[in-house]
Amino acid sequence: MHRLIASALVLSTSLCAATASAQAVQKKAAGGAAKAEKAIDQGLQSQGLKNAGLYGELGLSLLDYRISGSGISGKPVALRAVVGYDYHPLLAAEGMLGFGLRGFSGTGIYGSPYRVSAGTMIGVYAKPRLIIGEGSEIFARVGIASTGASVGGYTGTDSGAGLSYGVGVKMQTPWRSFGQRPISVSGDYMSYYSGSGVRFSGITIGAGMAF
CATH class of the missing domain: 1.20.5 (Single alpha-helices involved in coiled-coils or other helix-helix interfaces)
Structure with missing residues (x-):
């Protein structure tokens, strides 16, 4: 006992x-x-x-990469960071930086194996938006982006720079950071590059915080 x-x-x-x-x-x-x-x-x-009006967002991007006429397509995964500045309640300017996290392997139309890996993505955007509630919005992005990708087993064009655009939504949450800043969640679809037979687009889910 x-x-x-x-x-x-x-x-x-x-x-x-x-x-x-x-x-x-x-x-x-x-x-x-x-x-x-x-x-x-x-x-x-x-x-x-x-x-x-300075804010930042961090998200996970599920990308869609295609080279027309080659049978090459892949869905690599990337980490994307966005820093923005509110110049007006209906307009912001943003800078974007992304890095590849995981590649995608497949087989081409002639039976040759390949692997698509996302590289660095850099872009600048204007972001017009429509406020739909306290801290929540529907937005569009239009700007210029440079995208990089490596395609093992293929020697054609695999990256480029040009017009980039997309749409998305951001919602305010009841969560707070340690500094009591409100945290938001967002989702968007972006076309990062389309040209020379290459199409690079994707969906991103992320979270952000205003400073």
Whole structure:
């Protein structure tokens, strides 16, 4: 009986210690994130951009890559970051940067294997939008983008730069960052490049935060 009580006390003490440790780690993480956001605020303020409409988004892009007449198509995956600035309630300007995460393997029309890998995507856009609620909007993008891709087993055109456009929607969520900034979620369809027999497009799901 004494051993059972002693074991229970040891277990209870261990659980309390683990809980306290987890809470301490959570507090440290929250404190670190809050300090980082405060540093961002100070940096923006020093540039005269405090509360001036700067925002950022990070998303996962499911891409569709095709080369006409070759039988080559693939669906690589990329990570996409967007930084925007609200010049007007109905218009923003954005910069986009994307990196390939996962490639796609297939077989061409002549039985030759190939692998499509997304490279770097860089773009600048004008973003007209229609506000549909507090922090929520339907938007379009139009601009210029440079896309890169490598296609193993194929020597034709696989990248380019030109007109890029798309549409999407952004919705405000009840979630907040450590600095109590509202977090939004978004989804969009973009045509990043179309030319020289190459088409590069995709759907992106992401989350963002205003600074």
